[in-house]
Amino acid sequence: MSELKDFAGRTALVTGAASGIGAACAKALAERGADTLWLVDTDEAGLDALDLPCTVHRITGSVADPALWQRLEGEWEALDHAVVNAGIGSGGQIAELDFADWRKVMDVNLDGAFLTLAAAMRAMAQKGGSAVVTSSTTGIKPIAGIGPYGVAKAAVAHMARIAALEGAPKNIRVNAIAPGGVDTAIWNSSEDFKRSVEAQGREATLKAMAGTTPSGRFATAEEMADTILFLLSDKAANMTGHVLVSDGGFIL
Incomplete structure (x- = not known):
């Protein structure tokens, strides 16, 4: 249990919260004093399994559904923080991809991230706040066979930069994190x-996959959560529009 309570009294949104990086962020925010969490995921059982020492609103649904965000904006009063994290994996060569498969990834990883960030920034407009968007090193370094995923992750990183410019006058900070390999459930779709x-x-299997990473290992979801919470926190008060790479040297 963390003794640091730097999110005491704060309200935060986390998408993709039922597992992996999202669940690790939700747990870390609660441990560090967050008062209220709004958690969104399509995995109802995963959300229900989170036992957190704060007020929790569990929302089962897709981040790509505009109606979900319209409903939530009518329910929450304000937000201090947002972790724009929901995403799905993909595979296939661009020339061989069916358009429906391309759109499925873009629907969640790009459109869903846009809807999430836009709603969160509106909720922060009165008193400011901070958001972190989960990008990926695949949005920086081209990797064959994951076209829509890499393209979407490159797009959300740039979206974070634009949002940082637009949010600055309202004291809203927006940054992105670009993880390399992380041991999460997203691999299970392959x-x-x-x-x-x-x-x-x-x-x-993960050790073999990490052979292309200089550190020789994949990160844990908890390590990514620590970095995300730093970007969200007041310790990063002078950081906005930054894409922080945490990849064990993968893109070197």
Whole structure:
């Protein structure tokens, strides 16, 4: 349990909160004193499994649904912080991708991020706040076979920069984090990953995948949450429009 209570009395939104980086952020915010959390995910069971020592509003639904945000804006009074994190994985060569598969990724990873950030900034307009958007090193370094994912992650990083310019006069800070490999459930959507896990186990699979990372390891969701909470916190009061890379040296 953290003794640091730098989010005491604050209200925060976290999307993709049922697992991985989102769940780690929700737990860290609660441990560090957050008063109220609004958690959004399509995984109702995952949201229900989070046992947090604060007031929690669990919302089951897609971040790409405009009606969800219209409803939430009518329910919350204000926000201090937002973690724009929900996303899905993808695979396939660009020339071979079906447009429906492309749109499925863009719907959540780009359109959903836009709807989330826009609603959050409106909720922060009166007294200011801070937001962090989850981008990816695949939005910086091109990786074959994950076209829509990489394109969407590049787009949300630039969206964060534009939002930082627009939010600054209202004391709203917006930054992005670009993780490299992180051990989260997003890998479970890959058939190749699942076959490797069946053959040699998850730990060995992740270690092999991390062979292209100079540090030789994938990060934990908790490590990413620590970095995200730094960007959200008052300790980063002079940081906005920044894309912070946390990748073990992957893009070197």
